[in-house]
Amino acid sequence: MALYIYCGLLMPCWTILCVGMPGDPLLTGQSEEDRQGPTEEAGFTAQLTSPHATVSHLVPQTAACFLEDVFAAMREASGNDSKLSQGGMTLFGICTASGNPSVLWELAMKAESKHRDGLEVLHPTEVFLIEEENTEALNLIIGLPQSPLLQRTPVLLLAFESPISGGDLHEITFMSQSLQPNTQAVCISEGTQYILLQGRASVGQQGWILSVDSKWPDMKKNIKELLGGGKTRKRGGVTPVLLFYSEEQSDTSSSQPLQLLCELRRFLNGVLPPQNRPLSSPLKLDSLQALPPLTLGLSSSESLLAELMNSSAPTIFSFTGSMFNTHRGELAMPPDLLEELRKSLEHNLMQITQVLREKEGGQRSIKRLERLSELCAFPKVDLPSGESQYCAFLLLKALKTVGREILPHLRSTRSEASGPRKVCSLRSLTVSLERYLVGPDTADIKNCQGLCTVPLVNTKSHAVLVNFHIENGNVHERAPCCVPVAYDSLEVVDLNQHGTFLSVFADVVAKECGCR
Incomplete structure (x- = not known):
């Protein structure tokens, strides 16, 4: 049976109109077992298709930060002075600045x-x-x-x-x-x-x-x-x-934590550029031993939050749920801890900003950092809301992780101009992690490299005696090796439909070397 549809306002007259029944699996690309009855949309598509047409069903991306990324691209393309840069024109496919970028x-x-x-x-x-x-x-x-x-x-x-x-x-x-x-x-x-x-x-x-x-x-x-x-x-x-x-207020605006997390992902991707990331297969964190996850929310104790704020461990932000668009979080900190959070956040923001000024292309990252600070809405005097406390806490953890990555790198770049060090010491070792929505998707777990020669670095009496024994001609003994002797944890903040949880993986990041 054929359908004949009038070529009216909706359909341009190039459309071929003689087709099979709406919802035909041959036209929609569905198998009979996959098809659960004809839909209005499938019928609409079938009406516009001829027997000589090829139909490709496009599957749109549904990433949680999709719209947030679009809006961020719009902000960055338009610029502070409402002048569209060449990069912004290219990003949005605008042919000429005099075309019509007003939209x-x-x-x-x-x-x-x-x-x-x-x-x-x-x-x-x-x-x-x-x-x-x-x-x-x-x-x-x-x-x-x-x-x-x-x-x-x-x-x-x-x-x-x-x-x-x-x-x-x-x-x-x-x-x-x-x-x-x-x-x-x-x-x-x-x-x-x-x-x-x-x-x-x-x-x-x-x-x-x-x-x-x-x-x-x-x-x-x-x-x-x-x-x-x-x-x-x-x-x-x-x-x-x-x-x-329109001029009306929208009821579909994103939550404050969602906007912050999506902006945080862009910031991390910009500060930790992909070309510095390893090509090795990603490591699944569930293959490591972890302590039972801790809940981060209104019930979190002051001692736990204080410990996490002062922790030197790097933090990974992941998302494993299916309701990211509704994700929200709140904390309830006492005044003294809030003041500590405020001072620590200001210090890290200032420190990271100073470093970014020295980096090529750092201005965009600085603007994203300013945006992150605005999204926190963390007042300098008044009591912040529980949601603002939550956002400021996550931002602080992220900034401390970024500081671990870029501050030592900047110092080592300056100091290594005189030549490579050969003494046993800590070196960078970046490994790939499972792809996380927020990031980072790599971790610098460090490693120890270098020679163990007299005087031995951070050693034990046993290593000193073994080294002395070898120097006296007993060359078949195992010499002292440059190895990690102290470790830091890796913290993973998991955001899902049930809330926010922290998992601590102990002894992941080497932080001190010795000859043992």
Whole structure:
């Protein structure tokens, strides 16, 4: 049985209309056992497909920090003086500064707000890429849920999983009656990750149909790969999101801890650059012995919080739950501990900022650090809320971990100009960890290297006597070795739908060497 649909306002007239039944598994890409009955979105897609069309079901990314990363990119691209940098133009696929970057600036202003009043988000129900055989036609189909938000004028955001790598500049045209204006061009080049298209109200529509075209050689193949419809998926898929803004206050703003954790992840990734990370297989922490996890919350004792604040152990932040968007946390510290937290936080912020000023590209990290401080909302005089205490505590733990990584590195870089040290001493040894949402995803566990020669370093009487025995001609004995003689713990803060928990892995990081 065939369906015949009138080519009206919703559907451009290039659409081939004679198709099979809505929800046909051959059209939706589902097997019979996977299909749980035809849906409105699947029917909508089927109505737009001919027997000679190939349908690719695109699977959008659903990372917890996805939207937070988008809003951060908007803030950084727009700049403090509302001037769009070349890097910002490239990131958002804007062809020229005189084009129309106003939509980016308007969204960036909303994104600057800590609670983003008036900025709301609508996630599509289905995304398909349809290509007609023997033609260069490519159509991006975006199914929409029923929502009162569709009465407003949206901005369509197309976000790639990661910035585009390689390739020259290519202009791509999107055409749709759901866009305003109907034809909009973007410029894709190395570094592009986001595309913003101005839409129009879509009341009563099941979805958007966008025709994609370009003068790019091998246009269909390249754009299909770009949008995630190719078999190789070298560049990853595209995630579409509709953004709506108005003067009304939004009820969908993220929690304070969520915004802080997502900003913290970006800060850690910037301060600890990927090129310094090892290529070895990641270590699973559950293969190490740990003490029973401790709960971090309103019931946490003063002694526990004080001990953790003064701990020198590096901290890893992980997320293992499925309700990250609702994650919240609170602490209840007494006034004297709050004052200690405030002073320690200020000291570490100042210390890390000073170091970042000496690093190439450190200005962006400094701005992110300032943003982290703002998100904490930790007042200098008044009593902070329980949520602010929680955020300030997490930030302090992160800054102390960063300090362990970049302060010794800066000192060693200066001191090693005179040549490598040969005496038994502590060296850096960075290992990969399981991929964590927040980070860091590596840990410098240190190791001991160097010669054990007289005078022996941090030794025992037994090692002194063995060394003396060898020097007297008994060369077959084992000589004293440069080994760790003291260790620090590794602390892992796990954030999930049940709360916040701390696991302590003892004796992980070498902190002192000796000849034994």
